[in-house]
Amino acid sequence: xxxxxxxxxxxxxxxxxxxxxxxxxxxxxxxxxxxxxxxxxxxxxxxxxxxxxxxxxxxxxxxxxxxxxxxxxxxxxxxxxxxxxxxxxxxxxxxxxxxxxxxxxxxxxxxxxxxxxxxxxxxxxxxxxxxxxxxxxxxxxxxxxxxxxxxxxxxxxxxxxxxxxxxxxxxxxxxxxxxxxxxxxxxxxxxxxxxxxxxxxxxxxxxx
Amino acid sequence: xxxxxxxxxxxxxxxxxxxxxxxxxxxxxxxxxxxxxxxxxxxxxxxxxxxxxxxxxxxxxxxxxxxxxxxxxxxxxxxxxxxxxxxxxxxxxxxxxxxxxxxxxxxxxxxxxxxxxxxxxxxxxxxxxxxxxxxxxxxxxxxxxxxxxxxxxxxxxxxxxxxxxxxxxxxxxxxxxxxxxxxxxxxxxxxxxxxxxxxxxxxxxxxxxxxxxxxxxxxxxxxxxxxxxxxxxxxxxxxxxxxxxxxxxxxxxxxxxxx
Ligand SMILES: [Zn+2]
Ligand SMILES: [Zn+2]
Numbered sequence: 200x201x202x203x204x205x206x207x208x209x210x211x212x213x214x215x216x217x218x219x220x221x222x223x224x225x226x227x228x229x230x231x232x233x234x235x236x237x238x239x240x241x242x243x244x245x246x247x248x249x250x251x252x253x254x255x256x257x258x259x260x261x262x263x264x265x266x267x268x269x270x271x272x273x274x275x276x277x278x279x280x281x282x283x284x285x286x287x288x289x290x291x292x293x294x295x296x297x298x299x300x301x302x303x304x305x306x307x308x309x310x311x312x313x314x315x316x317x318x319x320x321x322x323x324x325x326x327x328x329x330x331x332x333x334x335x336x337x338x339x340x341x342x343x344x345x346x347x348x349x350x351x352x353x354x355x356x357x358x359x360x361x362x363x364x365x366x367x368x369x370x371x372x373x374x375x376x377x378x379x380x381x382x383x384x385x386x387x388x389x390x391x392x393x394x395x396x397x398x399x400x401x402x403x404x405x406x407x
Numbered sequence: 408x409x410x411x412x413x414x415x416x417x418x419x420x421x422x423x424x425x426x427x428x429x430x431x432x433x434x435x436x437x438x439x440x441x442x443x444x445x446x447x448x449x450x451x452x453x454x455x456x457x458x459x460x461x462x463x464x465x466x467x468x469x470x471x472x473x474x475x476x477x478x479x480x481x482x483x484x485x486x487x488x489x490x491x492x493x494x495x496x497x498x499x500x501x502x503x504x505x506x507x508x509x510x511x512x513x514x515x516x517x518x519x520x521x522x523x524x525x526x527x528x529x530x531x532x533x534x535x536x537x538x539x540x541x542x543x544x545x546x547x548x549x550x551x552x553x554x555x556x557x558x559x560x561x562x563x564x565x566x567x568x569x570x571x572x573x574x575x576x577x578x579x580x581x582x583x584x585x586x587x588x589x590x591x592x593x594x595x596x597x598x599x600x601x602x603x604x605x606x607x608x609x610x611x612x613x614x615x616x617x618x619x620x621x622x623x624x625x626x627x628x629x630x631x632x633x634x635x636x637x638x639x640x641x642x643x644x645x646x647x648x649x650x651x652x653x654x655x656x657x658x659x660x661x662x663x664x665x666x
Contacts, residue, residue: 201496204473204480207465211473211480214601215661216501218471218480228665229601235478284625292624330477330497341608344567348611348618349625351564352543354551356532356622357630359539367552372560379563382608391478394496 203394210235213389237389244315247384252308254377259301262368264350269361274368277301277346300346303339304377310336311384318392326394333393336385343378347371458483458492458501469665472658474499483658502658509587515651516576516583522644523573530635532619534626545569545637568615571606572648578603579651586663597664604657613645 204211209218215229226233262274275283277300285293310332316322317329324332350371357365458472458481465471472481477497486492491503505511526545533542549565552558582600585593616638623632 201477201479203478204471205478207480209465209468209471209473209480211475211478213475214604216472216475216658217661217665218468218473220468228661229597231601289627292621292627295621327497337608341611342614344611345614345618345621347560347564348568348615349622351548351551352532352619352622353625355543355548356534356541356632357626358541359534359536359630362537362539363629366554367557367560369557371552372557375560375563386608390476390497394477394479 201394203391205235213391236392236395238392240387240389241315241319241392243387244311244384247380247387248308248311248315251377251380251384254373254380255304255308256373258370258374258377261370261373263346263370263374264353265366265368267364267366269363276370277374296346299343300374304343304381307336307340307343307381307385311381311388314388314393318395329393330390333385333388333390340378340382340385343381344375347375347378458495472501474501502656504656504659505654508654508656508659509583512651512654513580513583513587515647515654516580519644519647519651520573520576520580522640522647523569523576526637526640526644527569529637529640531637531641532622532635533633534630535633536630542633542635545641567609567611569612571610572612572644575603575606575610578606579655582660582664586660591666592664600660600664610648612641612648616641616645 204218208221210221210223210233211218212226212229212231212233214231215226217226217228219226219233221235223233225231259277261276263277264275264280266273266275277296281293281296284296314329314333317324322329350367353365354367357363466482470483472483473479474481474494474497476499477494479494479496481501483492483502486502486504488504488506492501493499494501528544530542531545531548534540545568546565549561549568552560552564578599581593582596582603585591585596619634619638626632
């Protein structure tokens with residue numbers, strides 16, 4: 200059982216790890232605001248989460264890429280683009296795109312919602328597992344931006360006069376916003392809340 | 408790293424058993440005693456010699472560290488260069504001083520700044536197909552969204568792949584240069600360092616490099632692709648950034664800034 204700063208009537212700085220008496224409101228070492236448990240952060244998490252989900256809808260409805268070749272012009276949404284690649288036999292790339300732009304964003308939405316609910320309603324998953332989940336989301340979240348960069352790279356170089364041209368679709372901005380909002384949702388979450396439940400006295404006595 | 412360690416030195420017994428009567432860790436239920444902490448909560452019976460749970464009375468606050476991820480509280484012992492102390496509860500790396508880290512980071516950061524700036528003006532990636540060819544620099548890639556309302560996305564892209572990595576490098580240099588020369592920190596250094604840490608997830612140079620690889624695969628047989636010098640400079644930059652990050656010991660920097 201770990202002793203926490205809060206148990207000792209102290210507050211730890213989330214930015215520089217310096218320890219202060221509970222009543223202090225600003226860290227003298229790094230200037231950050233001090234708060235022992237940021238329960239209000241959950242509202243921020245939900246607000247960013249909702250913004251992220253909302254932005255994710257147009258990201259999938261509108262075209263991500265507009266491709267023009269000698270004989271055809273085509274506008275593809277994220278999912279249609281992946282199926283298009285699969286049609287021509289590039290199953291590997293199609294799978295990567297589906298995982299990176301569909302599976303991971305959806306998994307992130309569910310995971311953040313689960314973590315936020317678990318600290319306000321309680322959870323059956325042990326704190327350590329939930330913390331690993333949180334770390335994975337924080338790590339993986341920014342990698343979704345890769346899609347936006349790929350669109351930028353393709354649009355910048357595939358400008359070959361009449362032969363072929365690729366231009367970004369409006370979904371790119373919605374997708375980028377969705378990734379940014381989801382990252383902000385994960386960052387707003389105070390991960391110390393995850394650990395509090397296991398240290399509550401009720402559970403201690405229940406364990407004997 | 409930054410000559411900030413010595414005054415935290417408070418040796419804590421490194422033996423895994425406890426000498427005090429009644430504090431034998433071996434007799435404890437291992438479930439309640441995951442970290443080898445004796446039930447009395449003394450710092451004597453620790454498997455981890457670097458971080459110890461609090462004694463009573465509480466030692467001076469500047470000898471303590473609270474894990475930013477889980478709030479576990481530790482009394483910091485003597486940590487030699489090359490050793491590392493992890494949080495027992497959430498396994499986050501808390502302290503990991505390295506020998507001459509400050510000087511290494513400064514050298515790497517200076518090299519990185521040169522790479523970023525030079526890469527901006529050289530061709531990053533090129534393409535040719537059916538006798539047509541085209542190449543783009545990083546600035547032109549970011550500018551791909553510049554048509555109409557997507558201009559914002561162009562600016563954001565430029566910020567994420569070049570602006571913020573560059574800014575973090577400059578903030579790191581601003582923080583560390585006076586410290587390695589054993590001078591008092593420059594004004595606002597603590598804010599600069601905190602900002603640099605906060606910007607870390609938003610600095611996406613490595614994601615851009617991988618994005619480039621994905622683009623290559625995606626274009627596949629549609630066209631012939633050539634990677635320009637800027638791509639390789641960026642790839643080196645990513646490696647330098649990773650090395651800097653492993654040398655960077657936040658705890659030592661904060662200690663040095665506090666003095
Ligand atoms: Zn602080
Ligand atoms: Zn921890």
